[in-house]
Amino acid sequence: MDRPLLFLDVDGTLLPVGGDVPSVAWDESWQTDANPLLARLSPAHGPRLLALSCELVWATAWMADANELVAPRLGLPQLPVAELGEVPAAEDPSWSLSAAGAALSWKTRALVDQAAGRPFAWLDDEINDADRAWVDAHHSGPALLHRVDARHGLTERDFTVVREWLRGLSSQP
Template identity: 50%
Template sequence: MTGHTELPLLFLDVDGPLLPFGEDPQRAPRVATPDSRLARLTSEVRRRLAALPCELIWATTWEDEANAEIAPRIGLPRLPVVSWPESTDQHAREDQWFGLHWKTRPLVNWAGGRPFAWVDDEITDADREWVSAHHSGQALLHHVESYRGLADEDFAALDQWLRAL
């Protein structure tokens, strides 16, 4: 193999994608307790994440707690963690005005031009448009329904996109 190529990044949110919450609007309500949410974290989730050709990065308000609570539960090693800037950042008001998620700009900065996928339950078209205008590499902003979390079709879409790079 000639030359070193860096893997694309996969920015992973916890609440919603890994720990679903809320209810499917089409179904009868059920109560989701913190324990029932954590019970969803299995080695199967780790196997599917580890099979993706990327470098996993925590992109969650859990920050390093994701390494303490989530990673060991599913058998992942400690992962890099995005540290979020204080909301007094000069871009915060402008981002809010344009409907950008508060994570969008920091993730593009963190990626530094590397290709990345971002899995979150709060991604909108405003985030996709901003990333396409401000990120020099390829990017996939993949929205996951917060009531169901990462499902087969999400893993398939991520795998297909990452392998096509």
């Protein structure tokens, strides 16, 4: 049986953005070695993520740059990168609205397609109820959509939630 997938976001998840945020343009320069926020990555997260019984996959606007700039700082190997397509502009119609009026993440459909029924967890700071409802309606396997507090990034509580979810999967027949 394939191990569950763990889709990982970077900004706000592995890279906390709270507190005194240096003035950095959210453009091409954001995803370079010059980004001062990269110093906020916790090298302790790499071994903790690798210890989880799942397959790690980048699910981030950083795309393949996550392997060049984030993975080495965390001690992670090169990871697969989810095929998310282009990051849409906020006014793009692909930022569709759910029936409740909440925006569905531009990543949601792509991650469900990539999981193809396989169990997956998704750690991101922008997950909302519209994403959860869409995954519930369109994904045939177990899924954990866990919202991380962007001000702090991954915490012990977040790791506990994922470990318990994975443990629950392994106890299922």
